[in-house]
Amino acid sequence: MATTTSRPTTRRAADDISYADLYERWERGNWSATEIDFTQDKIDWEERMTEAQRRTAMWLFSLFFHGEDAVTDGLSPYIDAAPLEEQKYFIATQQVDEARHSVFFNRFINEVVGLGDGSIAGGMNATASQLSWGHKMIFQELEEMCVALRADQSPHQFARAITIYHVLIEAALAQPGQHVIEAFLEEQDLMPGFRAGIANVALDEQRHIAFGVKALADLYDADPKGTEKAVLDVLRENSVYITGVAMPPNWDESYFKAFNYSYDELGRDGITALESRLRAIGIDLHKVERSPLPVDLPLDERASRGRVLLQANLVGPERPASRDPYATEVMFDSIARAADVHVVPSGTVIEWAFTDAEPWQLSFDAGKCIAERGTARKAALKLVVSFDDWADIFAKRVDARKLLLARKLRPKGNLRLFAKFGKIFP
Ligand SMILES: [Fe+2]
Numbered sequence: 001m002a003t004t005t006s007r008p009t010t011r012r013a014a015d016d017i018s019y020a021d022l023y024e025r026w027e028r029g030n031w032s033a034t035e036i037d038f039t040q041d042k043i044d045w046e047e048r049m050t051e052a053q054r055r056t057a058m059w060l061f062s063l064f065f066h067g068e069d070a071v072t073d074g075l076s077p078y079i080d081a082a083p084l085e086e087q088k089y090f091i092a093t094q095q096v097d098e099a100r101h102s103v104f105f106n107r108f109i110n111e112v113v114g115l116g117d118g119s120i121a122g123g124m125n126a127t128a129s130q131l132s133w134g135h136k137m138i139f140q141e142l143e144e145m146c147v148a149l150r151a152d153q154s155p156h157q158f159a160r161a162i163t164i165y166h167v168l169i170e171a172a173l174a175q176p177g178q179h180v181i182e183a184f185l186e187e188q189d190l191m192p193g194f195r196a197g198i199a200n201v202a203l204d205e206q207r208h209i210a211f212g213v214k215a216l217a218d219l220y221d222a223d224p225k226g227t228e229k230a231v232l233d234v235l236r237e238n239s240v241y242i243t244g245v246a247m248p249p250n251w252d253e254s255y256f257k258a259f260n261y262s263y264d265e266l267g268r269d270g271i272t273a274l275e276s277r278l279r280a281i282g283i284d285l286h287k288v289e290r291s292p293l294p295v296d297l298p299l300d301e302r303a304s305r306g307r308v309l310l311q312a313n314l315v316g317p318e319r320p321a322s323r324d325p326y327a328t329e330v331m332f333d334s335i336a337r338a339a340d341v342h343v344v345p346s347g348t349v350i351e352w353a354f355t356d357a358e359p360w361q362l363s364f365d366a367g368k369c370i371a372e373r374g375t376a377r378k379a380a381l382k383l384v385v386s387f388d389d390w391a392d393i394f395a396k397r398v399d400a401r402k403l404l405l406a407r408k409l410r411p412k413g414n415l416r417l418f419a420k421f422g423k424i425f426p
């Protein structure tokens, strides 16, 4: 690893964390998933909870159970890749925790809900139909990251791997979800066994997240630029999957209402958690180029944009896309924010000349890229394409080269500029 040259001068939250303390906290916090008593939980499940509450619980707990299983399986290459012995030991404790969490959720699903045969595989098979598109995608990404980390144990790859696991999955996704579940069951005084278990899971996750923040802060000290790039790249690659994890079946809002929360509330909690962990590492999104989160916008808007794109099928698995003007605006604003302005000469305009929707344009000027509705006065490049085909490209449902070959995407004008598209929108 490179020597430390530019340790941030301002004190970060990560500077208060030590690996020795995290290990000690693990020893003190040990608990037993097999000793939890679910007797009252079974009574509450059958007699006190409404059908809608049980449906939401089944859905959320299944997302957690499959997530816990995936993180249990995926952690071993992290032990190999960690540069410090203390890090290896902590990750070994974390792997035990994740196995315990999986056992806890499986016990609940089998003994209280009555699904599966008691084996982990049986529980997983019985709940697999509950998983959302975003859940499948993010855990597929995690699996690929683990394979990549086995092959490449460089600090850069380790930083990428910690970002998806500890920052995105644990801090931005799992922890806010656990708080929603805990708060609801507490308020309704339901299922004391499950509540005790999830409280322990949440304490464990807090420790895991602290470890991830500390490990990334160490990597940041050794190589601020490289680590920042690793972290931000992973956020850009995965933010839409994260947004889609808690997407309820058919966008049926009653899934949230049954637990007294809303999709956007969960989004706000996730974004707040994510931004605070990045600050703790030393990364200030207000100061980075091409920030993966539009930090200049109010929190409500930052949290709702992912939902807007998903509901319009401008991201996600389904087509056709909606022509909703606000959703289209969010899509083009996202494209503009992701553009690398250094690759394109100032004054360049690119137009999306949709064959079946109003045109949009991006203007590159004075180190900025701005999206606007309407036909460009002088576009260097025009993309002639149908709105749905473009939405498929934006959502990564189709490879743009395929549409190009089929002449469904026709670039007109400066084709050299078109050839640089991969660099402009990395
Ligand atoms: Fe866990």
Ligand SMILES: [Fe+2]
Residues within 6 Å of the ligand: 071, 098, 170, 204, 205, 208
């Ligand atoms: Fe964890």
